Amino acid sequence: MTYCLSIRVDQGLVFASDSRTNAGVDQVSTFSKMHTFEIPGERAVCLLTAGNLATTQAVVRQIRRDNEAGTGRCMNTVADMAEAAEYVGELSRAEQRKHASRQREKFNPEASFIVGGQIAGRPHQIYLVYPEGNYIAASVQTPYLQTGELKYGKPILDRVVSEGLSLDVGARAALVSMDSTMRSNATVGPPIELLLYTADSLRFGKRLVLQEDNAYLRELRTAWQEGLKQAFTNLPSLPLSRPAVKLVGPRGDS
Numbered sequence: 001m002t003y004c005l006s007i008r009v010d011q012g013l014v015f016a017s018d019s020r021t022n023a024g025v026d027q028v029s030t031f032s033k034m035h036t037f038e039i040p041g042e043r044a045v046c047l048l049t050a051g052n053l054a055t056t057q058a059v060v061r062q063i064r065r066d067n068e069a070g071t072g073r074c075m076n077t078v079a080d081m082a083e084a085a086e087y088v089g090e091l092s093r094a095e096q097r098k099h100a101s102r103q104r105e106k107f108n109p110e111a112s113f114i115v116g117g118q119i120a121g122r123p124h125q126i127y128l129v130y131p132e133g134n135y136i137a138a139s140v141q142t143p144y145l146q147t148g149e150l151k152y153g154k155p156i157l158d159r160v161v162s163e164g165l166s167l168d169v170g171a172r173a174a175l176v177s178m179d180s181t182m183r184s185n186a187t188v189g190p191p192i193e194l195l196l197y198t199a200d201s202l203r204f205g206k207r208l209v210l211q212e213d214n215a216y217l218r219e220l221r222t223a224w225q226e227g228l229k230q231a232f233t234n235l236p237s238l239p240l241s242r243p244a245v246k247l248v249g250p251r252g253d254s
Helices: 053-069 081-098 100-105 154-160 167-184 215-233
Strands: 003-009 012-017 020-022 028-030 034-039 043-051 111-119 125-129 135-137 144-148 192-198 208-210
Touching: 003 043, 003 111, 003 125, 003 167, 012 043, 012 111, 012 167, 034 053, 034 192, 043 053, 043 081, 043 144, 043 192, 053 081, 053 111, 081 100, 081 111, 081 125, 081 135, 111 144, 111 192, 125 144, 144 154, 154 167, 167 192, 167 215
Parallel strands: none
Antiparallel strands: 003 012, 003 144, 012 192, 020 028, 034 043, 043 111, 111 125, 125 135, 192 208
8 A cells, every 4th residue: 555645825835745666565566656747847747656556557658658649638737637637637537447367356447636736827737636536626725635554644734734823844844754654654655756836936846765774753753752642741630629410311300
């Protein structure tokens, strides 16, 4: 399994993904789930992949082939990020249809994607593309998207993330979310890839690749754990000193 997430803030976009692929206890491999397509000054698009590795790799290869061909619709010609999400969904569905008959053999070709970035003259945005090919966009109420093993890293995002955050704080939230997931699920693991995009720059900054023993990742993990312990210690005490409350049953019986 894998875990990918993206956060949209006013200042730009944060992308984060793990690199572990698990096809059984003795088939654990490392593959990058983060792919970028960029024409500096014109467009910058990042694609995060989760699900069947054969399907996701085929989709990425087809995107690169379409860009090289330069004919018809491709990532270099889509008008906005919504069209980019639609394009990725179509490629994914086409690849899955090739393997439809094998689903009876317990082979699941499904894949999901997060596609985000910016095209000149359009706002920066992120979309989640489902295995069925349909997609949703991040919103003011939910300015982040996840795919893969999302449940372990969701609480921190729900409590911390908003569009007014700086890119740096958004990146820290993404890494804490990723670290929390790795701690609770062995199928998600390093290297962790982190990519930041500054709104209207139309080019990506440096991509960070963080190994398990990365000094900053260890420092962040320790600070988060200690902060949680301190917050727990400071929680209000139980009201044991208050007068006992008589419990009443559903029919008034005590």
